[in-house]
Amino acid sequence: MSLLSFRIALRFMRGSWPRLAPAVIALACGVALTCSIEIVNQGILRAFVDVIDAMAGKAALQVTAPGGGVFPEELTEAAASVSGVELAVPAVTAAAFVAGRSGELLTVLGVDITNDSVVRAYEPAAVLVAGSSQSRLDDPLVFLSQPDSVAITNAFAVRHRLRVGDSLLLDTPRGRRRFTVRGVLEPEGVARILGGNLIVMDIFAAEAVFTRPRFINRIDLVLSRNSELGAVQKGVAAVMPSGFLVEAPQQRKADLQKLMQSLAALLRAAFGLTGLVTAFLIGFNRLTNVFEQRTWQIGILRALGVRADVAWREMMKESLLLGASGVAIGLPLGIGLSYLMLPLVATAAAVSYNTIIADTSIGLGVGPLLVPALLGLGTAVLAAAIPARRVARLEPAVIILGRGIESPTGTPKFAGGTFALLVGCVVGALVMQHATGSATWGLLATALVAVALAAGARLVVHLGRSPLVSAFRLLAGPMWRFAAATVTRNPRRSALTVATIAVGIGAVFWLRFAAYSFERSVIEALTPAFRADLIAGSVHVESGVFETPVDQRLAVRLRRMNGVRAVAGERVREWPYRGGPVTIEAYDDAYYTTGDFGQWPLYGSSLADAWGMVARGTATVVSSSFVSNFGCRIGDVITLDTPGGPLSLRVAGVTVDFASPRGTLKISRRIYERLWHDRRVTYVFLMSSPLSSPALLRETIARKLGRRYGLRILSSRELVDYYADQVRRAFRGVNVLAGLILIIILVALADTLAGDVLERTRELGMLRAIGIAARHVRRMVVVEALLLALLGLALALVGGLSLGIIWVSATFRYLLGWMLSTHVPVMQLVAGIAATLLVSLLAALLTGRRAAALEPVTALRYE
DSSP states (O other), rough: TTOOOOHHHHHHHHHHHHHHHHHHHHHHHHHHHHHHHHHHHHHHHHHHHHHEEEEEEEEEEEEEEEEGGOOOOHHHHHHHHTTEEEEEEEEEEEEETTTTTTEEEEEEEOTTTTTTHHHHHHSSOOEEOOOOTTBBOOHHHHHHTTTTTTEEEHHHHHTTTOOOHHHEEETTTEEEEEEEEEEEESSSSSSGGGOOOOOEEEHHHHHHSSSSSTTEEEEEEEEEETTOHHHHHHHHHHHHHHTTTOOOOHHHHHHHHHHHHHHHHHHHHIIIIIHHHHHHHHHHHHHOOOOOOOHHHHHHHHHHHHHHHHHHHHHHHHHHHHHHHHHHHHHHHHHHHHHHHHHHHHHHHHHHOOOOOOOOOOOOOOHHHHHHHHHHHHHHHHHHHHHHHHHHHHHHHHHHHTTTTTTOOOOOOHHHHHHHHHHHHHHHHHHHHHHHOOOHHHHHHHHHHHHHHHHHHHHHHHHHHHHHHHHHHHTTHHHHHHHHHHHSSSSHHHHHHHHHHHHHHHHHHHHHHHHHHHHHHHHHHHTTOOOSSEEESSSSSSSSSSSSSSETTHHHHTTTTEEEEEEEEEEEEEETTTTEEEEEEOHHHHHHHHOOOOOOOOOSOOOTTHHHHHHTTEEEEEHHHHHHHHHHTTOEEEEEEEEEEEEEEEEEEEOOOOSSSOEEEEEEEHHHHHHHHOOOSSEEEEEEOSSSSSHHHHHHIIIIIIHHEEEEOOOOOHHHHHHHHHHHHTTTOOOOHHHHHHHHHHHHHHHHHHHHHHHTTTHHHHHHTTTOOOOHHHHHHHHHHHHHHHHHHHHHHHHHHHHHIIIIIIIHHHHHHOOOOOOOOOOHHHHHHHHHHHHHHHHHHHHHHHTTTOOOOOOOOOO
C-alpha cells in the first residue's frame, strides 16, 4: 500500500462504480456550473479589456469630460502644450445602428485620417484605410470632400456584402442617414475588435453628425519616450477644466475589473456554491454508504495488521479518483454550458452596469479550468474525509458485531445544537454587514445559511417525521409504517437527501425571490412616473437599458403634429459623482409642473414645492439609493462638475428609481442643455388631444417620423413592461440552475431509494411472501420519496425565503447598490414545489418498479 500507488483504490473504485455513479454525476454538475461561470466572467471581462486596449491604441493617457460629455476641440492644444506629450489626438467616439431589421450596433471613431501620426496612434500597421485593392488610399481628399464617407472593417464588409462605393444606411442621433463606403479597414488594431462592428469617419464629419461642430468627446495622448507618466498626467489635469478625467487605459481596466467583481461574486455564490454544496452532500451520502458497506473488508485488513491511517489513506485515494472522474466529465460539460450562459450573464451585466457588452466570446484559459477542477477535487476529498475516518477507526471486533448496521451518528440534540450555533453565526454576519456596509459579510451569511440548511436536515427528519406520517395514513394505508421506518432506520442517509433538496431548491427559491422583488419594485416605481399617452424613443439601445438619444428636433416636430396636446422631453445619461457613475434624468419643465405626463412619488419629508424647485433649476430630487450611498439629507447641497462649470443643487426630496444602483438625480433639462451642451433627448412624452386617440396618433407618428428617426412608440404601460422584462432577462440564468438542481435531486432521491431497497431486499421479500401486493410495495417507495421531498421542501422554504429577505433588504444594496422592496413570488414558489414533487415521484416510480419486481424466493436468499 504505497503512498503513491492507486492500485487498490482503482480496484475498489471499479467494484463500486455503479454505486458511486450518482456522486460522480452530481459532482460533474457542480464542476460544470462553476466552470461555466468562470469562463463566462472571463469572456465578458476580456471583451471590455480588448475594446479599451484597441481603442486606446498607442495612447498612454486619455482625456474625457465627466460622463463622456462633449467639449471644445481647442482643449487639444492645451493638452499638447504639456511637457512630455508627443501627440494629442482629438477624437469622437459614438454609436450608430444599421438601419433595418438587424439593428447592429456600430462603434464610430472619428479621427483626422489624413494625419499619418494620428493613424499610427491607432494602427500598428502602415495602412489604416485601404481601397478595394487593399492599398493605401491614393487621394485622401476624395474621402474628406464627401461628408458621408466612412471606412468599415473587412469583417463587416464581408458579412453585409459591401464594397467600396456602396451605400450604408445608419440610424444616428440626428435621424436616419445614408453614408458611402470609401474604404475598408484591415483586421488589425481597432479593426479587430467589436466583432468588426466599427466604422471610421473623418473627425469633422463625425462632429457634424454625432456631437456638434468643433466639439469632441475624447483626447488621446501619446507620450514622448523619456517622459514620466505620473508627471504628465498631473500636468494635463492642471490645464483641463475642473472634473475632467485624465486616465491611463490600464487604470480603466483595473476599475473595470473591480466593477465586475460584484457580479462575479453574486454568480459564484448563486451558482457555483449551490452546485458544489449539493455535490458535496450527495458525495458524502454515497461515499458513506459505500465505505460502510465495505466495513467488513476494512475490518479484515485491520485484523491482518493494516494501520487505521493506511486504511483511511486508501479510501481518500478513492475519493480523489471519484473527484477526477467528476472533473473529467464536468469540465467539458461546463464549457458547453458556458455557451448557453454567456448571453444570459452578458444581459445581466448590461442591466447591472448600464452598458453594452459587444463581441463576447468563449476563450479557454488555464484559470477558468483550473479553479473548478481544484474545487471539484476538494469537494470530493472533503466529502470522503469524515466517513473514511469513521470507518477506518472502527475496531475489528466492533466491525464484526455491527455488520449490516449503520454506524452510530450524532443525536438529534447534537444536530439541534449545531443548527442553533450556525444560525447564531448567520445573525452575527448580518450584524457585521449592517455595521460595516460590506457585502462580504452578506456573502458569508449566505454560505452559512447553506451550511445551516445541511446541518438542520437531521433535526428536521427527527421532528417532521411524525406529522407527515400521520398525514400519509389515508394516502398509503399500512405502507406508511414501513416507509416511516425506512426514514428513521437510516437517519444519516435520509438527512443527507433532505439536505440536498433543501440546499438546491432553497437556492432556487432565494433567486426567484430576489428576481420577483426586483421586477415588482421596478414596476411600482415606474407606474406613477409614466402616465403619458405615448412615449417615443429610439428603437436602438446604446447602453445596457437606455435607448440611444435622438436630436431634440424630434420633440419640436412632434409638438407641431396634429393630434398632439402636449410634449415633454427627457434626457437620461450617466455622470460621474464621487468616484463612480450616477444617472442624470433631465425632464422638461412641463413634466414637473403639470403632472400630466406622470410624477415620481416622494417618500418621507421634502421641501415645499419640491418639483417646482427642480423645474426652476435650483434643486434636485434624488433616489433612495443615492441617499443610501452618499448619506445626504433633505436640504443638503450637491455639486456636480459639468462641462459648463459646477452645478450646485439642493436636495428637495427622495424618490425610488432604478436607473442606477449608485443613485439617480432628477434635474431640469433646460439647465442640463445649457451646462452639458447636449441638445438630445432619450424619450419624448406625448399627450393626445381630445379629438385624437393614442392609437391613431401612434400610427401617424410611425408613418411620418418613425423611419427617419428609427422610433419605437410605446404606451406608458408598455414601457414599464419593457423595463420589467429587462429585469426578467437578467435573471434568466436561474432557469438553468433550476434545471440542473432538479437533475441532481432526481439522482439523489433515486440513489437513496435504491440504497434503501437494496438493504431491505430480504424484508421486501418477506412482505411479498406473506401476500403484500406489488402495488403496495410501489406505494411504500412513493411515500418514502414524498416524505423526504416534503421535509426537504419545508427546509428549503425556510432557507430560501430567509436568504431572499436578507438579499432584498440588505445584501443587494451593499453588493450592487439596489434598494428593493420585498415581494414574495407565491406562484413561482408553488411551481417550484410542484416540480420538486414531480421529480421525487419520478425517482420513486423508477425505484419502485424494481422493488415491486422482486421475486420473494430470490429476495429471501439475498445476503
